[in-house]
Amino acid sequence: xxxxxxxxxxxxxxxxxxxxxxxxxxxxxxxxxxxxxxxxxxxxxxxxxxxxxxxxxxxxxxxxxxxxxxxxxxxxxxxxxxxxxxxxxxxxxxxxxxxxxxxxxxxxxxxxxxxxxxxxxxxxxxxxxxxxxxxxxxxxxxxxxxxxxxxxxxxxxxxxxxxxxxxxxxxxxxxxxxxxxxxxxxxxxxxxxxxxxxxxxxxxxxxxxxxxxxxxxxxxxxxxxxxxxxxxxxxx
Amino acid sequence: xxxxxxxxxxxxxxxxxxxxxxxxxxxxxxxxxxxxxxxxxxxxxxxxxxxxxxxxxxxxxxxxxxxxxxxxxxxxxxxxxxxxxxxxxxxxxxxxxxxxxxxxxxxxxxxxxxxxxxxxxxxxxxxxxxxxxxxxxxxxxxxxxxxxxxxxxxxxxxxxxxxxxxxxxxxxxxxxxxxxxxxxxxxxxxxxxxxxxxxxxxxxxxxxxxxxxxxxxxxxxxxxxxxxxxxxxxxxxxxxxxxxxxxxxxxxxxxxxxxxxxxxxxxxxxxxxxxxxxxxxxxxxxxxxxxxxxxxxxxxxxxxxxxxxxxxxxxxxxxxxxxxxxxxxxxxxxxxxxxxxxxxxxxxxxx
Numbered sequence: 001x002x003x004x005x006x007x008x009x010x011x012x013x014x015x016x017x018x019x020x021x022x023x024x025x026x027x028x029x030x031x032x033x034x035x036x037x038x039x040x041x042x043x044x045x046x047x048x049x050x051x052x053x054x055x056x057x058x059x060x061x062x063x064x065x066x067x068x069x070x071x072x073x074x075x076x077x078x079x080x081x082x083x084x085x086x087x088x089x090x091x092x093x094x095x096x097x098x099x100x101x102x103x104x105x106x107x108x109x110x111x112x113x114x115x116x117x118x119x120x121x122x123x124x125x126x127x128x129x130x131x132x133x134x135x136x137x138x139x140x141x142x143x144x145x146x147x148x149x150x151x152x153x154x155x156x157x158x159x160x161x162x163x164x165x166x167x168x169x170x171x172x173x174x175x176x177x178x179x180x181x182x183x184x185x186x187x188x189x190x191x192x193x194x195x196x197x198x199x200x201x202x203x204x205x206x207x208x209x210x211x212x213x214x215x216x217x218x219x220x221x222x223x224x225x226x227x228x229x230x231x232x233x234x235x236x
Numbered sequence: 237x238x239x240x241x242x243x244x245x246x247x248x249x250x251x252x253x254x255x256x257x258x259x260x261x262x263x264x265x266x267x268x269x270x271x272x273x274x275x276x277x278x279x280x281x282x283x284x285x286x287x288x289x290x291x292x293x294x295x296x297x298x299x300x301x302x303x304x305x306x307x308x309x310x311x312x313x314x315x316x317x318x319x320x321x322x323x324x325x326x327x328x329x330x331x332x333x334x335x336x337x338x339x340x341x342x343x344x345x346x347x348x349x350x351x352x353x354x355x356x357x358x359x360x361x362x363x364x365x366x367x368x369x370x371x372x373x374x375x376x377x378x379x380x381x382x383x384x385x386x387x388x389x390x391x392x393x394x395x396x397x398x399x400x401x402x403x404x405x406x407x408x409x410x411x412x413x414x415x416x417x418x419x420x421x422x423x424x425x426x427x428x429x430x431x432x433x434x435x436x437x438x439x440x441x442x443x444x445x446x447x448x449x450x451x452x453x454x455x456x457x458x459x460x461x462x463x464x465x466x467x468x469x470x471x472x473x474x475x476x477x478x479x480x481x482x483x484x485x486x487x488x489x490x491x492x493x494x495x496x497x498x499x500x501x502x503x504x505x506x507x508x509x510x511x512x513x514x515x516x517x518x519x520x521x522x523x524x525x526x527x528x529x530x531x532x533x534x535x536x537x538x539x540x541x542x543x544x545x546x547x548x549x550x551x552x553x554x555x556x557x558x559x560x561x562x563x564x565x566x567x568x569x570x571x572x573x574x575x576x577x578x579x580x581x582x583x584x585x586x587x
Contacts, residue, residue: 116355187411190466
């Protein structure tokens with residue numbers, strides 16, 4: 001049995017087993033037909049040709065892998081720096097909005113002396129999945145932020161769980177999150193300025209960015225380790 | 237009798253009117269604000285303020301300065317000036333000057349009660365109270381569990397006692413009740429102050445009616461905007477509005493039904509004095525509303541100095557001084573956070 005290629009007037013290459021389009025490949029159509037040929041000789045020739053091609057490709061593949069790892073490291077470093085920049089601007093925005101809220105409502109309404117010292121559960125928690133965990137398959141640690149967990153509603157889902165496609169469920173979660181946000185601001189009074197709500201959103205964004213930074217740093221350090229291994233391996 | 241104040245006003249209040257007009261000339265000018273806006277650090281601000289009347293209050297403060305320190309020391313100056321005027325005043329000016337501080341008294345009561353509810357130390361809370369609103373038994377507020385006890389144990393002997401009749405309940409204090417109590421007390425205080433000024437008559441009644449009506453209307457707008465998206469019902473919101481002012485009663489009916497800032501804008505634009513304020517804002521924006529209201533207030537307060545022989549100048553000076561302290565607070569925050577490009581977002585020039 002053998003395979004041969006025929007040019008196709010449509011300009012598409014069909015792979016019978018994969019069912020995908022390769023527009024950039026030569027315009028051929030793949031077909032299968034049973035042909036009577038000396039099978040064993042042909043097989044040996046093909047195997048020898050394949051082995052020769054693989055021997056030639058080996059140093060090139062190793063170089064490509066190294067370059068890929070360096071590119072991965074640089075990409076992760078770029079992402080990390082971008083996230084640090086957005087963290088800085090989110091925090092600056094938040095602090096200015098807080099000052100603006102104090103200017104609007106008065107410094108006696110927004111100050112550290114009225115923060116709640118009673119025991120209450122955290123509204124937001126951070127979960128760390130490390131490679132040592134049996135349920136976790138990745139090589140680097142991963143941080144997951146679970147926001148507004150103090151909600152009593154049983155239908156509430158955390159940020160990291162994929163939301164249903166159902167719009168009603170999504171709207172219900174949004175309303176619940178809004179309620180939780182307003183509840184945390186009750187410390188400063190029930191009727192607070194919109195500027196204080198904006199400050200809350202800015203700090204919330206900063207918190208999410210911080211967790212992204214931690215994850216990106218974890219990936220970056222892992223990529224750096226791979227690059228370092230490659231360099232040390234090359235020197236040896 | 238209106239128009240004849242010149243005959244009798246100076247007998248008891250002439251000296252103090254001269255004093256307050258002297259204080260007014262010490263307010264910071266646009267040139268002072270321009271110098272302050274160019275400062276790089278809080279120590280630079282301190283250096284510029286040392287050449288003003290705030291100099292003696294800030295000169296002994298060690299570096300590094302904090303924005304709250306600047307605000308505290310500037311407030312101390314206001315308190316000293318107020319006490320000087322109060323100790324020299326006779327009736328009815330002394331009562332008028334005391335009325336000016338009742339708003340701060342309400343804020344201090346709410347601060348102590350809120351802090352106690354959150355299990356904070358009373359001494360720490362007392363340090364954060366406004367000095368103009370202090371009274372003898374304020375620390376005892378920490379003992380009360382509900383409004384009835386609050387009134388019976390402490391507030392019955394204070395000037396705020398008459399304002400409690402509308403909000404005495406036996407419900408335990410929580411954040412929502414405290415907010416309702418704050419706004420109800422302030423509403424009762426404004427209405428009482430308004431009636432007192434009307435009783436004084438003459439130029440004082442005319443000028444103070446205008447200033448207090450503006451205050452009541454601004455409160456109504458702020459309550460409306462701050463309660464959008466909260467659990468406060470329409471009826472509760474309407475009950476917090478004062479029973480006087482340009483917006484009373486039809487504007488209040490419409491404001492109570494507003495669900496967003498654009499609806500508030502549509503209501504306010506029906507009133508010509510507020511049309512100019514909302515014309516400065518773009519649709520859906522509320523960030524600059526505070527500044528727009530402060531600018532209008534400053535304009536009205538400065539105009540009150542154009543007339544003589546009335547008590548409105550004392551109220552106007554106190555409010556202008558508070559605005560100046562707000563300006564200094566904002567400039568200090570922008571300098572401390574290295575955000576000098578935003579300094580003109582909230583500074584209101586007085587002259």
